[in-house]
Amino acid sequence: MKLFGSNDNNKKIEPKKGITNSLGIDLGTLNTVIAKPSGDKFDLYQIPSVVAVKKEDTSSVLAVGEEAKLMLGRTPEDIVALRPLRKGVIESIAQAQALLVKAMEIGIKEGESVGRIVIGIPGDSSEVERGAVEKIGRDAGANYILVISEGLAAAIGAGLPIAEPDGTMVVDIGAGSTDLVVISLGGITDIETVRVGGDDIDNNIVDLVKEKYNVGIGIHDAEAAKIKVGMFHCSEDLEVQTTEIIGKSIETNRPKKVVIDSLLVADAAEPIMQEIINGLNLVLERLSPELITGVYHNSVAVGGSSQLKGLKERICDELSIPVSISEDPMTVVAKGAAIVAAEPRALEPEVRLKAMK
Numbered sequence: 567m568k569l570f571g572s573n574d575n576n577k578k579i580e581p582k583k584g585i586t587n588s589l590g591i592d593l594g595t596l597n598t599v600i601a602k603p604s605g606d607k608f609d610l611y612q613i614p615s616v617v618a619v620k621k622e623d624t625s626s627v628l629a630v631g632e633e634a635k636l637m638l639g640r641t642p643e644d645i646v647a648l649r650p651l652r653k654g655v656i657e658s659i660a661q662a663q664a665l666l667v668k669a670m671e672i673g674i675k676e677g678e679s680v681g682r683i684v685i686g687i688p689g690d691s692s693e694v695e696r697g698a699v700e701k702i703g704r705d706a707g708a709n710y711i712l713v714i715s716e717g718l719a720a721a722i723g724a725g726l727p728i729a730e731p732d733g734t735m736v737v738d739i740g741a742g743s744t745d746l747v748v749i750s751l752g753g754i755t756d757i758e759t760v761r762v763g764g765d766d767i768d769n770n771i772v773d774l775v776k777e778k779y780n781v782g783i784g785i786h787d788a789e790a791a792k793i794k795v796g797m798f799h800c801s802e803d804l805e806v807q808t809t810e811i812i813g814k815s816i817e818t819n820r821p822k823k824v825v826i827d828s829l830l831v832a833d834a835a836e837p838i839m840q841e842i843i844n845g846l847n848l849v850l851e852r853l854s855p856e857l858i859t860g861v862y863h864n865s866v867a868v869g870g871s872s873q874l875k876g877l878k879e880r881i882c883d884e885l886s887i888p889v890s891i892s893e894d895p896m897t898v899v900a901k902g903a904a905i906v907a908a909e910p911r912a913l914e915p916e917v918r919l920k921a922m923k
C-alpha cells in the first residue's frame with residue numbers, strides 16, 4: 567500500500583547504478599515506514615507494526631501489517647494481534663522478523679534483487695537486538711544490511727549538519743519511546759532514551775476521562791482526540807479546542823457523550839513531558855560546552871508525537887533551546903536510513919571529514 571507520494575523532499579539523492587532497490591526502514595513500535603530512493607525523491611510506504619499470531623504459539627505468524635490489523639476483534643479466539651515491539655524494544659524476534667520481511671517485500675518489487683537495506687532501531691538497543699535485526703535482514707536475502715540508530719537516521723533525513731564538529735540534537739518522540747540524541751562529526755556523542763511516548767498519553771487520557779466523568783472510553787478514541795485537539799502545557803496562549811466522543815457510562819452502562827478539550831490532553835501529556843524534560847536535562851548536564859552552540863542552532867524534533875502543539879514552546883520555556891519541528895516527522899527516520907542505503911559512505915569518517923572542508 568503506497569501511502570505517501572514521492573513528492574516532498576528536496577534533498578538530492580543519487581543512488582548508484584544498479585542499486586535502485588536500496589531501502590531505508592524505520593522499525594517503529596506503532597508504524598513501520600519504508601523509504602525507497604526513486605531518482606532524487608523517495609517512494610514511501612507505511613504498515614502498522616502489528617502481527618496476527620496463534621495464541622498457543624505466538625511465534626507462528628499468520629498475518630502482518632494492515633491484514634493483521636484487520637483481524638483485530640474479528641478473529642477466532644485462538645488468534646491474537648500483537649505488536650512485535652514494545653516501547654521501542656523487540657519483544658519477539660520471530661514476530662519482528664515477519665514484520666521486517668513484509669516491509670522488504672513491500673519495498674522491493676517481485677523479480678528485483680534485494681539490494682542495500684538500512685534499518686533504524688532505537689539508539690539504546692542492545693547488541694543482541696542489533697545483531698538479531700541484522701540477521702533477519704540477511705536471512706531475508708539482503709546482501710548488505712546495516713542497522714543504525716533512529717536518531718542518527720532522523721538527523722540525516724532532516725538534513726542536519728551531522729558531519730560538523732559543532733553538534734546537533736534530535737528529539738524523537740514516538741509511540742512507545744523518546745530518543746534524545748546528540749550528534750557531532752557524523753557520530754552519536756550522547757543518547758538518552760526515555761521509555762515514554764504517545765501511547766502513554768493515550769492511556770492517561772483514558773484514565774483522566776474515567777476519573778473526571780466516570781466514563782470509559784476506547785484507547786483509539788483517546789488517540790483520535792489527542793491528534794485532533796491535543797497540546798502540551800506551555801507559556802504560550804495556545805487556542806483551546808474541543809472534540810466530542812462517545813464512551814460508556816460506568817454508572818449506567820449506557821453510551822454517554824464526553825467533551826475532551828486541549829487542556830485535558832495537556833494534563834494527560836504532562837507526566838510524559840516531565841520525563842522528556844528530565845531526560846533533556848541529563849543530556850544538557852553531560853553536554854560539552856563545545857557542542858552547545860550547535861545544539862542551540864540545530865535541534866530538531868521528529869516522531870509522530872512531536873506534532874502535538876506547544877512542544878517547541880515548552881522545550882524553549884524549560885531549557886532555552888529553540889527546537890524546530892520536522893516537516894515530515896513520521897517518515898524522516900526511514901528517509902535518513904534510505905539516504906545511507908543509497909550511499910553508505912555517508913557514514914564513513916573520511917567522507918564526514920571531506921564534508922567538513
Ligand SMILES: Nc1ncnc2c1ncn2[C@@H]1O[C@H](COP(=O)(O)OP(=O)(O)OP(=O)(O)O)[C@@H](O)[C@H]1O
Nearest residue numbers: 594595596597740741742743764765869870871873
Ligand atoms: N498529528 C499528531 N499529533 C499528535 N500525535 C500524533 C499525531 N500523529 C501521530 N501521532 C502519535 O505519534 C505516535 C506514533 O509516532 P511514530 O510513528 O513516530 O512512532 P513509532 O516510530 O511507531 O514509535 P517508536 O519510535 O516509539 O518506536 C502515536 O502515539 C500517535 O498517536
